[in-house]
Amino acid sequence: MNSVIITGSEGYVGSGLCKFFEKDTEILKLDIKLGHDLTDEIFVKKWFKNNHSDYLINCFALNDHIDPKRKKGTLYEFPLSSFSDYMNINLTSLFSVCREFARNNKQGSIVNFSSYLGLVSSRLDMYNNSHKDIGYVVSKFGVIGLTKYLAVHLAPKIRVNCISPGGIYNKQEKDFVKKYSKLTPMGRMMKRDELNHLVDYLCSKKSSYMTGENIVIDGGYLSW
Numbered sequence: 001m002n003s004v005i006i007t008g009s010e011g012y013v014g015s016g017l018c019k020f021f022e023k024d025t026e027i028l029k030l031d032i033k034l035g036h037d038l039t040d041e042i043f044v045k046k047w048f049k050n051n052h053s054d055y056l057i058n059c060f061a062l063n064d065h066i067d068p069k070r071k072k073g074t075l076y077e078f079p080l081s082s083f084s085d086y087m088n089i090n091l092t093s094l095f096s097v098c099r100e101f102a103r104n105n106k107q108g109s110i111v112n113f114s115s116y117l118g119l120v121s122s123r124l125d126m127y128n129n130s131h132k133d134i135g136y137v138v139s140k141f142g143v144i145g146l147t148k149y150l151a152v153h154l155a156p157k158i159r160v161n162c163i164s165p166g167g168i169y170n171k172q173e174k175d176f177v178k179k180y181s182k183l184t185p186m187g188r189m190m191k192r193d194e195l196n197h198l199v200d201y202l203c204s205k206k207s208s209y210m211t212g213e214n215i216v217i218d219g220g221y222l223s224w
Contacts, residue, residue: 001021003025011060012170017199056111058110060094062090087135112161113143163215164217169191
């Protein structure tokens, strides 16, 4: 590929993909840390009108990174404003980005990122008997649905697929890593670079007949 657009390029997953592709590919980066507000529809429309690529990899998301010192409370205490924030960034803005990419490209491939938590609820025992934010989980379910809808309506010119990773190791607390690893047949968390070749495959002609799929890469977490 000559170029690829990577949203969330400065995040942990996005930056890893940038390093993987940068050897022989021009990387067009989009990230809030670079001053790009993907919740701004006018900005998104202008940016995609002026920047073109056959490949879009969407890594951006609002995530509730676990703070062990903070009590997360129950779903009855979760603010509706926070729920709306998750929907706005993880779903509404994702739809906006995908739509403008499709509007300005006659062909291509879109790869979205959901999560294993886009397929099942989070577990209380993983987070010190507190709740991983419901907004994150529900929005990731939505990413899979959005992917399938777009795959139907953008075919055959643009393919749209989704990846749902399990837990990716990023120097989390030892107790969390131990708990998570015991829940996977592989006995460990995922390494970031284990996503690279799957993303490359979904962008390439090798997957030319694949669209609307959600691929789970979770070390067998959901197979118990």
